[in-house]
Amino acid sequence: MMAGPSLTPRKRDILRAVVHDYVLTAEPVGSRTLSRKYELGLSAATIRNELSDLEEEGLLRQPHTSAGRVPSDRGYRVFVNDLMDPPELPSDKQRMVDHMAYQVEGLQELLHQTARLTAVLAGCTALVRVPRPRGSRIRTLSLVRVSDREALLALVTSSGAVTSRLVPLPAPIADSELLILSSFLNAQLRDRPLDTLTYKTLRAISARMERYQACLADLGDRLIDALQFQDEVIVANTSHLARQPEFQASSKVGHLLAFLESGGAVVQLMDSTVDEASEPGTVQVRIGSENALADLAECSLVSATYGLRGQTLGEIAVLGPTRLDYSAAVSVVRSVSRRLSSILTERFSL
Amino acid sequence: MMAGPSLTPRKRDILRAVVHDYVLTAEPVGSRTLSRKYELGLSAATIRNELSDLEEEGLLRQPHTSAGRVPSDRGYRVFVNDLMDPPELPSDKQRMVDHMAYQVEGLQELLHQTARLTAVLAGCTALVRVPRPRGSRIRTLSLVRVSDREALLALVTSSGAVTSRLVPLPAPIADSELLILSSFLNAQLRDRPLDTLTYKTLRAISARMERYQACLADLGDRLIDALQFQDEVIVANTSHLARQPEFQASSKVGHLLAFLESGGAVVQLMDSTVDEASEPGTVQVRIGSENALADLAECSLVSATYGLRGQTLGEIAVLGPTRLDYSAAVSVVRSVSRRLSSILTERFSL
DNA sequence: CCTTAGCACTCTCCGGTCGAGAGTGCTAAC
DNA sequence: GTTAGCACTCTCGACCGGAGAGTGCTAAGG
Known part of the structure; x- marks a missing residue:
């Protein structure tokens, strides 16, 4: 700056x-x-x-x-x-990256291995954001009361896939209200392509919803979390964070872990990291308070997108305390994201 | 006793x-x-x-x-x-269990939700062991050197699925030795049905391997971990463990997390829990030192198997400090495992 | 004979004090 | 502009002593 x-x-x-x-x-x-x-x-x-x-x-x-x-x-x-001037990866590590996809089949497995490898090479916790299924849309969405304190959010996409999440209710809510809310959300979200559902969009909808019915208070945020259904984030080597001296004290570890476990929160973080035009291979670094998420005030995130023929599919990142070996992290993330993109291109560009 | x-x-x-x-x-x-x-x-x-x-x-x-x-x-x-006499689940919680599979499709997603629900209901960390694919066998197995300190273990099953794992090498090892080892493992494991590969069997093979080539020291154990490839274990709510006062001190949290992250170790734990004839619905409790795994000396595991038409497919468990609400945990695990079994039976027993 | 009150004892925890060690900021000399 | 010297500040660990909690034992009471 x-x-x-x-x-x-x-x-x-x-x-x-x-x-x-x-x-x-x-x-x-x-x-x-x-x-x-x-x-x-x-x-x-x-x-x-x-x-x-x-x-x-x-x-x-x-x-x-x-x-x-x-x-x-x-x-x-x-x-x-x-x-700093992050060097290319040393040859032994680069070799591991090159062999990454050796005989691995299936996107999910590939990404899991990517996460693990990144974590090993960088010696940090690694995050990989899984691509959203392209082109699929939300067909219907329904909200069913399960108990006074929990509702079930069920979602059907145009591809026929069904997902559901338990949504905690901040306060007991009448069935009729739930019905209204449910149809409101349906109106807002039906036929929406999944890949346009960024955190910002959801946030906007939630804002309107709160205006619409004040009593729903923070239900909006919960829904956003829940809506991040397909955006699974793969996390590898969380124990690294727990081993850092800066997090030993008090309940910091617990908070961090809880954060990493709430997929929605992680997605939010990653969404806020992508500053528009970031080409695959460009590495972004977010340091401590730049994250503007209290839980991560003492963490840094080094990330890069990966994709297919220039189109961004997902993101891969390394997470650690602000006291991070940025140079090494950038080297690893850059190398792995490039390699992942090229594997995907090789394999899926028929 | x-x-x-x-x-x-x-x-x-x-x-x-x-x-x-x-x-x-x-x-x-x-x-x-x-x-x-x-x-x-x-x-x-x-x-x-x-x-x-x-x-x-x-x-x-x-x-x-x-x-x-x-x-x-x-x-x-x-x-x-x-x-203690664990009561049936209170009706509100039972309702959540009954709604568990509501509109959830796909085994993997179902099990993930099961893990999450179990964790919520018991207020603990929950583990779900995913079923091994039935009837598939190991077709080939190969070990490729990636660097001085890492080898790649690649595995092809009869169903055509391919998995690979990075195996850390305790000491540099010549390509030729790796080849010998590779063919030894092939001889031992080829055509082995995956579902007969318990931890004990692998352990036995590893023992023979060590005798065969002493320099491989603990490579055996590493291989076992790596071989547990399909046995993914779903872990939910690890942050609960991190929040327990008994684990705040020192690096215990780090150890526990590292343990949970090494899928192989968890599988080993679960294998050792199953004492032969345990019918689905029977809940087992392992307390602290009964686990005989140093990392878990202060943890208890409450588990039950789930299955299909009487056949055991997997296991579901709750993990916490020995200071655990055993009664509640048993209630939850019993109820969830029953429900899961009945969902599976309903759905997959054509 | 079982139960209970009383009491001395032990152990942890907490606050305060003290000295050692590390590192700074300032000043004066080079 | 650089460096040596020195006084000052702050943390950290050890030590001490009192408060609090809980026990074990003994003797009295039902």
């Missing part, structure tokens, strides 16, 4: 070193450490001055006076934009 | 109360609490004596002198065997 090139080369070197060291150790890094471990040709005192400047510019933070420095989200951003 | 009926009725009441309270609060429960919260008609002092006896019998433990008591694994066992 800004401020990138205004740094002196020396500041750049130092910021790079801080990021590198912190990613490695997860400990705030001090001037002494920097002057010893990195060949900056500077004494600790000089580095201290530079660190102080970098902090003033908002690129570093101090957890407390007299601890070392830690990169801020903006610091990571500068690092990602200007200071 | 023993010791059940030898308890006086009063001891039974007290043990029941201890289990009940501890499950609820996750805090060691003391004599005073018991005499106040439960209508035992006894003073704290009397209860203390009984608690002392129960501890001597190994049914209770004290985390430290002068803390309250906590049920031991054996205590839970006695509770499960003799002291």
Whole structure:
């Protein structure tokens, strides 16, 4: 966004070193450490001055006076934009990517393996968003009361597939109201092609629905979650997140996991990541608070789309704490998404 | 196994109360609490004596002198065997179970929903083991080196399905050795019906393999994990585990998650649970150390098989800390497994 | 003989204090 | 502009001591 090139080369070197060291150790890094471990040709005192400047510019933070420095989200951003240059994957890893689809048949299995491989190569949690079935539309949608606290949302698509979800009801609701709601949703969504149903569209519909019937409060959001039915997201290696020191404390792990388990939320996240024209192969990085999702304030997402003949089918991403090896993550995601696209093209472009 | 009926009725009441309270609060429960919260008609002092006896019998433990008591694994066992009587599911929950398959099509989707529902009803992590494809056999199996540290295991079944797994290699291994190993495995496994491939069988083969080539060390186990390819296990609501106070500390959550993510390990667990003749609908309970898997020393598993016309197809289970509401869990698992079996029978018994 | 009240004892938990260690910011010299 | 030196600040771990909870034992009461 800004401020990138205004740094002196020396500041750049130092910021790079801080990021590198912190990613490695997860400990705030001090001037002494920097002057010893990195060949900056500077004494600790000089580095201290530079660190102080970098902090003033908002690129570093101090957890407390007299601890070392830690990169801020903006610091990571500068690092990602200007200071790193992700290499091509080392040949042994690249070989694994090339062999990825070896004798794998079936899209679903292919994507599962992709997720696993990405997770292994990047040493992180990996997400793969499965393509929506193209061209199919919503035929009907119905809402049935199951108990006072749960309703069943059933959905039939033009291809004949049926899906259903349990929807928690925030408050008991009369059958008649449910009927009204049901027909409202039907009117809004019938014949809608599934692949036009982004999170934003659903959000808009939900807004109208709330106006229509105020008592439904947050049911809208729940429905959105539930509507993400076909958008399954494959998650691999969640345990990596749980092992990060920054998430050990308190109930953070629990929150994160719950988030990852609610497919809808993950889809929402990914939708918000795609900034229109992102060609397959372009890697996007979202850092910490840039996600604007409280649960992910301390996480970063490195993602790229994959597709077929230029058309985007899905997305593949790596998720970790903001203290992420961005360079490696970008290398992996870039390589895997390219490879996946080319496999799909090879295989399905008859 | 023993010791059940030898308890006086009063001891039974007290043990029941201890289990009940501890499950609820996750805090060691003391004599005073018991005499106040439960209508035992006894003073704290009397209860203390009984608690002392129960501890001597190994049914209770004290985390430290002068803390309250906590049920031991054996205590839970006695509770499960003799002291509880799981009721039928309350009608609202039962209704949800009855509506379970409403308009759901496709086995995979049905099982996913089953897992989710089970998790919701029991308020726990739920596992569903997917049926193996019946009658299909292994046609060929090949092992290809991908890098020094990874090989690819590819498998073709008689139905034509192909699966592959990356197998980590403990040590670099020559192509020629891999070839030998590959043909050995082929000889052992070719034409083997998939549904006879239990963990025990694989274990036996792996043992022979180790003898055959000592340098392969633990590759055997890895292969077993990898071989469980079709045995996918659906896991729902893992975040519940992460939220339990007993797992907050240290890296326990990470371990548990890693365990759940390695499908092979879970299958192994489930295999070891099935004690031969378990008819569909019979609920099995494995408590803590009974699992004999270090990772699960503090977990309990409540499971039942499901099937079609008397034949077992898979298994459904609830997983939680040993401090589990066994009664509720049994109710849910029993009800869901019955229902699932009857849905399958209805639908697939043409 | 079983039950209960009373009491001493033990153990954890919590708050406060203290010293060690790490790292900073500032100043003065090079 | 760079560096050495030094005082200052802050965290972290160890240690201590009191409060609280719970036990085990003993002796009195039904």
